Amino acid sequence: MSLQTSDLRYRLGFIGGGKLAGSVMRGLVRANFCPPNEILVSEPVDAARTALGAELGIGLTAENAEVAEGAEVILIGVKPGVVLAVVEGLGKAIEGKLVISLAAGVRVASMEAKGPARFMRAMTNTPAAVCQAATALARGARTSEADLARAREIFSAIGFVAEVEDGQIDAVTALAGSGPAFVYTVIEALADGGINCGLPPKVSLGLATQTVRGAAQLALESGLSPEELRRMVITPGGTTAAGLAAMEKLGTASGLRAAVEAATARGRELG
16 A cells, blocks of 8 residues: 555655654664655754755755655644644644554544644554564544554554554553663663673673573564463472572562552653
């Protein structure tokens, strides 16, 4: 399915070129979703525009209006606190267009009250840059089935996609959006444990990173539950059992659950 029309030059437009939006752009270019010159990004910071242009070869402007007028599908990648002002400022330029917000906290209904577009939300994460994103889509009152299909096409190019209710996006923000930081903390802790037990730092970090990657891939492909996969590794009285007992004593799993819950609560505050 092509996003291109006869009177629109750009297939995708981004308003804001920060960390998350930049990750999505990098993934789409890497996935060959469309030629880089069919992506237009508005970014007010000169240095950021220069860097994105040099890296990705995409179209760049300092004006949000150019993106609104020149792209069929518009993704908003600015900070939550300015999303509504940006939407309101775009005015009739986004009328009849699909606009997808990447921001935490800002509800679809709030955007619909500020602009005439067909709004959706997409909560994704920085692994989008390597086409390993976890993305949840939420539709709005004006969203059509074609809009949902189009959003799925875009984000499926860079990873896993699920549909949720708008009210569930806060939990997605915590689990998928913030989740990579939690996983990096796990990788770092595993590597530190290996170093403490005598492994060279580079070796330990490489083993920890690949172990997490491999375990995640097996979980994705096997169809087994985490509990079933865990039992495949445990031998009663063995090394894994000893390690899991230490994790239970220190509340490692409880800490991770609490991290997701705290991040979810913060997302609701932002809303």
